[in-house]
Amino acid sequence: MGDKVSYKDLGLVNTREMFARAVDGGYAIPAYNFNNLEQLQAIITACAETESPVIIQVSKGARDYANQTMLRYMAMGAVKMAREMGSQIPVALHLDHGDTFELCVSCIESGFSSVMIDGSHLPYDENVALTRKVVEYAHQHDVTVEGELGVLAGIEDEVEAEHSTYTKPEEVEDFVKKTGCDSLAISIGTSHGAYKFKLKEGESVPPLRFDILEECEKRIPGFPIVLHGASSVVQDYVQLINRYGGKMEGAVGVPEEQLRKAAASAVCKINIDSDGRLAVTAKVREFMANNPGEFDPRKYLGAARKELVELIKHKNETVLGSAGKG
Numbered sequence: 001m002g003d004k005v006s007y008k009d010l011g012l013v014n015t016r017e018m019f020a021r022a023v024d025g026g027y028a029i030p031a032y033n034f035n036n037l038e039q040l041q042a043i044i045t046a047c048a049e050t051e052s053p054v055i056i057q058v059s060k061g062a063r064d065y066a067n068q069t070m071l072r073y074m075a076m077g078a079v080k081m082a083r084e085m086g087s088q089i090p091v092a093l094h095l096d097h098g099d100t101f102e103l104c105v106s107c108i109e110s111g112f113s114s115v116m117i118d119g120s121h122l123p124y125d126e127n128v129a130l131t132r133k134v135v136e137y138a139h140q141h142d143v144t145v146e147g148e149l150g151v152l153a154g155i156e157d158e159v160e161a162e163h164s165t166y167t168k169p170e171e172v173e174d175f176v177k178k179t180g181c182d183s184l185a186i187s188i189g190t191s192h193g194a195y196k197f198k199l200k201e202g203e204s205v206p207p208l209r210f211d212i213l214e215e216c217e218k219r220i221p222g223f224p225i226v227l228h229g230a231s232s233v234v235q236d237y238v239q240l241i242n243r244y245g246g247k248m249e250g251a252v253g254v255p256e257e258q259l260r261k262a263a264a265s266a267v268c269k270i271n272i273d274s275d276g277r278l279a280v281t282a283k284v285r286e287f288m289a290n291n292p293g294e295f296d297p298r299k300y301l302g303a304a305r306k307e308l309v310e311l312i313k314h315k316n317e318t319v320l321g322s323a324g325k326g
């Protein structure tokens, strides 16, 4: 399928150096999902302006949506755009929730600098074997690999689980040693999607299981830990969506205060997808409602892109602590 290319020729970097600096510095690298031009422009603009290292990531579904050849040149264009803005921030292109060895190989051959192999739903030994296999291939190409232990609840593209299973801290050291992975996603109470917690009247969001995070950290000190499903589900956006014809009652996420605490600890990569989707949808709905005669996509997508820049700057500056670390 197509010609092979190394990510290095696209101007991208793997995550090794980024994570080493984040672990030392007590902050987290943002990983923003994208699948179209406006989202990618917003991510690069916001990260260049805040001087934040960044991981741009795509799921298998997003890769199919965008087309893998288009995606390669979008990533290359993203790096060039940052440089033209006068910024030298490192940019990694990462596969989110890779589900097979073959998909990881295909991504590495088409210019990804980092891949996740998610064997978290498999029995432990099979997860180890699959992750090990991907690591062996990826490391030959100097591509970094994220593994996962424990299952997150919620839904995200191809990934769906009804109930979460917390990561067992007693497994992490063995997993990291046997697989040789470069970072590890764990399950401590976050979940995928915009409906992270089903709350009854008057209930508040349960705190993340920082005790599990601490136990993991003790067993693999200094090893990069990743948090998925870490959108805060910004309520201003949910309200805008509902005001302008949407229906998203009960959408709730992880409070930013909790994410701030996680970013300052061993967590060095935080995935944010749903908040970006909400920002875009809220602004498109608002614009459409207020400008019924407008039919130029640049107008409503421009409004969405502008909001996304603000959201990402806010995350980098006040939640992840990655601003100024590029």
Ligand SMILES: [Zn+2]
Residues within 6 Å of the ligand: 097, 156, 192, 228, 229, 271
């Ligand atoms: Zn995820």
